Amino acid sequence: MSDSSSPAIWQPLSQNSSFCRRVLTLWPTAGQSLLDNNRLHTPGVAKLCLAAGSTATDFDAQLREYRQTECLRIAWRDTNNAASLVETLQDLSTLAERCLQACVLFHWQTLQDVFGQPAANEKTVAQFCILGMGKLGGSELNFSSDIDLLFIFSGHGKTNGARRITCLDFFTRLARAIVHSLDTVTAQGQVYRIDTRLRPYGSGGKLVWSTAAMEQYYASEGRDWERYALLKARPIAGDLDLGKELLQELQPFIYRRYLDYGLFDGVRQLRLEIARSAAKQHHQDNLKLGPGGIREIEFLVQSLQLLRGGQHPGLRHHNLLTALSLLQQHQLLQDDVVELLRAAYSLLRRLENRLQMLDDQQQHRIPSDIRRLEKWSVLSGYPDSTCLLEELNKARSLVAEQFDVWFGDHDETIQHPVLRFDTIEDIPEWGRLFSITLRNHDNVLLKKFNASLARILKQPLSQSGRQRLQQLLPKLLSSAADTKAPGKSVLHGLTLLEKIAGRSNYLALLSEHPQALKRMLDYGAHSDWIAQQLQRQPALLDELIDPITLTNLPESRQAYIIEALALMQQAEQPLEQRLSLLQQWRQSYSLRIAANALFQQHGTTSAQWHLSCLAEACLHAINAIVCQLISSPIPLTIIAYGTLGAGEMHFASDLDLVFLYPDNLICPERNATRQAQKLIHLLTTIGPNSQLYEIDTRLRPNGQSGTLISSINAFHDYQLNNAWVWEWQALTRARCVLADDNMAKQFQAIRQNILRPARDSQTIGAAITEMASRLASKKERDSIALSRLRLQFLIQFWLLTLDLPDSPIPCNLAAQADWLATIFPDLKTDALLVAKNYLALQTYQQQQQLNQSGTAMRPLSTVVNKLWKKHLSS
Numbered sequence: 001m002s003d004s005s006s007p008a009i010w011q012p013l014s015q016n017s018s019f020c021r022r023v024l025t026l027w028p029t030a031g032q033s034l035l036d037n038n039r040l041h042t043p044g045v046a047k048l049c050l051a052a053g054s055t056a057t058d059f060d061a062q063l064r065e066y067r068q069t070e071c072l073r074i075a076w077r078d079t080n081n082a083a084s085l086v087e088t089l090q091d092l093s094t095l096a097e098r099c100l101q102a103c104v105l106f107h108w109q110t111l112q113d114v115f116g117q118p119a120a121n122e123k124t125v126a127q128f129c130i131l132g133m134g135k136l137g138g139s140e141l142n143f144s145s146d147i148d149l150l151f152i153f154s155g156h157g158k159t160n161g162a163r164r165i166t167c168l169d170f171f172t173r174l175a176r177a178i179v180h181s182l183d184t185v186t187a188q189g190q191v192y193r194i195d196t197r198l199r200p201y202g203s204g205g206k207l208v209w210s211t212a213a214m215e216q217y218y219a220s221e222g223r224d225w226e227r228y229a230l231l232k233a234r235p236i237a238g239d240l241d242l243g244k245e246l247l248q249e250l251q252p253f254i255y256r257r258y259l260d261y262g263l264f265d266g267v268r269q270l271r272l273e274i275a276r277s278a279a280k281q282h283h284q285d286n287l288k289l290g291p292g293g294i295r296e297i298e299f300l301v302q303s304l305q306l307l308r309g310g311q312h313p314g315l316r317h318h319n320l321l322t323a324l325s326l327l328q329q330h331q332l333l334q335d336d337v338v339e340l341l342r343a344a345y346s347l348l349r350r351l352e353n354r355l356q357m358l359d360d361q362q363q364h365r366i367p368s369d370i371r372r373l374e375k376w377s378v379l380s381g382y383p384d385s386t387c388l389l390e391e392l393n394k395a396r397s398l399v400a401e402q403f404d405v406w407f408g409d410h411d412e413t414i415q416h417p418v419l420r421f422d423t424i425e426d427i428p429e430w431g432r433l434f435s436i437t438l439r440n441h442d443n444v445l446l447k448k449f450n451a452s453l454a455r456i457l458k459q460p461l462s463q464s465g466r467q468r469l470q471q472l473l474p475k476l477l478s479s480a481a482d483t484k485a486p487g488k489s490v491l492h493g494l495t496l497l498e499k500i501a502g503r504s505n506y507l508a509l510l511s512e513h514p515q516a517l518k519r520m521l522d523y524g525a526h527s528d529w530i531a532q533q534l535q536r537q538p539a540l541l542d543e544l545i546d547p548i549t550l551t552n553l554p555e556s557r558q559a560y561i562i563e564a565l566a567l568m569q570q571a572e573q574p575l576e577q578r579l580s581l582l583q584q585w586r587q588s589y590s591l592r593i594a595a596n597a598l599f600q601q602h603g604t605t606s607a608q609w610h611l612s613c614l615a616e617a618c619l620h621a622i623n624a625i626v627c628q629l630i631s632s633p634i635p636l637t638i639i640a641y642g643t644l645g646a647g648e649m650h651f652a653s654d655l656d657l658v659f660l661y662p663d664n665l666i667c668p669e670r671n672a673t674r675q676a677q678k679l680i681h682l683l684t685t686i687g688p689n690s691q692l693y694e695i696d697t698r699l700r701p702n703g704q705s706g707t708l709i710s711s712i713n714a715f716h717d718y719q720l721n722n723a724w725v726w727e728w729q730a731l732t733r734a735r736c737v738l739a740d741d742n743m744a745k746q747f748q749a750i751r752q753n754i755l756r757p758a759r760d761s762q763t764i765g766a767a768i769t770e771m772a773s774r775l776a777s778k779k780e781r782d783s784i785a786l787s788r789l790r791l792q793f794l795i796q797f798w799l800l801t802l803d804l805p806d807s808p809i810p811c812n813l814a815a816q817a818d819w820l821a822t823i824f825p826d827l828k829t830d831a832l833l834v835a836k837n838y839l840a841l842q843t844y845q846q847q848q849q850l851n852q853s854g855t856a857m858r859p860l861s862t863v864v865n866k867l868w869k870k871h872l873s874s
Contacts, residue, residue, distance in 0.1 A: 116161020146193035292396030492524030611649035
């Protein structure tokens with residue numbers, strides 16, 4: 001090798017990489033050409049320029065020179081730290097794509113010259129696409145990887161040349177020619193090793209498939225491992241749109257709509273098979289297949305993508321490092337775990353590339369030969385192999401530990417009884433286990449337990465479902481025994497199992513996550529409300545897995561709104577699915593809020609605030625959908641009254657809403673009404689995840705006899721001239737929850753204008769006491785509700801009869817009481833007493849809704865009656 005063709009810049013690569021040395025020998029001008037064109041310091045792969053009139057032999061030779069020269073450039077940039085790992089993997093992937101696209105164009109033209117164009121019909125040319133799978137599909141190809149390909153075409157037909165053949169024949173010839181150009185080993189080496197076994201039926205299936213046949217195959221015969229394979233599929237050559245359309249059609253096969261925790265059992269079995277294979281083939285020193293290797297990181301990330309991608313389309317990405325970031329954004333992996341996996345994956349992939357750069361072979365095994373080990377270490381930037389192996393072993397140990405957290409057998413140390421669960425005759429044995437485990441000999445409870453088991457057994461259970469139930473029931477009893485109310489907890493748990501017995505994925509969830517099972521039973525022991533929510537919507541079980549996620553709530557109203565709107569931006573999803581996502585999102589947060597309230601991590605007012613933010617976010621999200629569905633939507637203003645207006649939402653609140661629009665709007669009133677009706681319809685639509693909210697619009701001007709939506713001026717005129725006292729009372733708890741800045745200011749000014757002036761106390765007092773008497777007859781059996789109502793009416797009486805300053809009037813009772821106490825010193829004691837007792841009543845109501853055990857509510861009727869008589873005696 002002459003010095004001119006191998007300057008000092010190439011010496012380190014030449015000394016340590018037989019591949020780079022061979023490239024510089026076969027193409028003596030390659031190194032100098034890269035230097036002359038400053039290609040070593042320029043990111044991105046060069047285009048392949050073919051000589052005119054090339055024969056197949058010429059084409060194959062040019063292809064090999066192009067690939068090896070670019071690999072020389074990529075190797076130099078990588079080993080000299082002139083490119084990041086991501087850039088190196090992207091360049092290697094782009095290089096493969098360029099080679100494949102060149103093959104498609106060259107061989108298509110060659111075949112077309114003989115057979116004519118492949119025609120799907122008289123007017124349409126059939127199209128062809130290559131899908132890259134595995135690391136090529138993920139844009140993360142390694143230095144000497146084989147490439148996994150699927151060949152597809154658009155439809156059957158025939159070519160239109162003198163020698164007519166079918167489209168299938170044409171594209172099969174094309175695929176074979178492409179494979180031959182890339183895979184054949186010549187004196188100049190090989191471009192890529194090609195693997196096409198990921199196609200339907202593997203090596204026994206057709207080499208090329210029509211898109212229609214592909215869809216039919218995956219719908220009827222697709223297997224779980226094919227879902228993993230297709231997760232990374234990406235169109236890389238030919239008609240890319242054809243590939244994108246097929247992959248879009250296959251999304252329901254790849255990503256299941258419902259959570260599929262059976263994946264974890266499948267991965268565990270696959271891991272065992274890999275471990276057995278590793279033991280046989282001595283894979284302990286394999287960077288890819290060994291413990292803590294690349295494969296384990298891929299399984300972990302892709303399993304979470306497949307598990308959650310049906311509900312969160314944002315997770316559907318073919319690149320692993322990008323997918324890791326997305327899992328972090330969706331809080332499915334904790335930050336420290338993501339950083340650990342990202343660092344380990346980057347190290348393993350960098351070392352893998354440097355190992356393969358030694359001689360362009362698909363090597364993953366740590367070299368046993370000392371000389372090769374030292375060359376690999378130098379090429380990888382380490383002073384010696386000891387340093388390399390120390391860092392490598394540390395990273396693999398951390399990966400293996402994290403993989404075991406997700407896919408290890410977490411119950412190895414717990415021995416559960418093995419009982420049959422096949423027929424009614426097996427139930428007595430379970431009853432005895434129930435009595436022993438829970439130390440409960442209550443015959444009534446035992447009968448309920450047996451009856452619930454009998455109902456489960458009568459269901460048409462799959463074999464896997466029956467086995468999972470058989471494994472799960474002892475765990476359920478054992479975990480329930482540690483709760484504060486074991487019997488109640490077990491019955492709640494069995495009621496849930498009745499709902500999910502036919503859906504083994506949920507059974508797998510509870511089996512895979514014993515902590516989720518424990519939380520489910522613990523919550524059931526504390527709260528009937530939470531237990532009932534889980535029974536109605538088993539998808540909420542997913543919330544119980546991660547305690548950090550379960551207690552994590554947005555910190556602001558805007559954060560709730562942004563998150564809800566992000567769900568609705570998935571315009572490619574059908575309306576029903578987006579609505580279902582929003583319903584489930586609302587229920588998930590309701591469960592989180594309840595969990596926080598249940599264990600007193602947040603107080604009553606915090607829970608009310610979060611529930612109110614959640615409702616506002618849903619209104620914004622539904623309004624966004626409506627604006628997409630109708631032509632020329634108006635800038636709708638929504639006024640919330642009642643619990644939402646006051647920011648005092650509880651777990652069973654409906655929404656009292658009034659709809660307004662600007663006076664200067666040039667739009668027929670019926671169009672505005674239709675928009676409001678559509679919004680109400682979507683809010684109240686009952687889907688798979690129940691409905692969002694019940695809506696009450698009777699507080700609008702003129703009540704049920706009035707129009708559904710009013711102009712802002714008409715609303716103001718009504719409040720000034722026609723409103724009843726009770727409507728002014730309602731206005732004290734009203735606020736804008738959706739409006740532009742101008743409309744929000746107008747409404748605030750109207751509310752101030754109506755509420756601020758002092759009114760005759762006797763007239764207002766008489767009206768309020770009459771209304772209180774009327775409502776008291778409906779609430780006479782509920783002293784708590786009656787006391788709460790009277791405290792609200794007292795605050796409203798003061799707001800309507802006192803001469804208020806021209807400063808914003810709060811909407812929330814506690815804030816109103818504090819505000820009045822500051823302005824009117826004579827009222828301070830009573831106003832603060834109202835607020836204190838009102839909060840106590842709110843807290844008790846929340847505890848009752850959640851069925852949370854706690855201190856019994858002390859009677860407040862005496863205190864409330866004294867306040868009532870003092871300020872509103874007849």
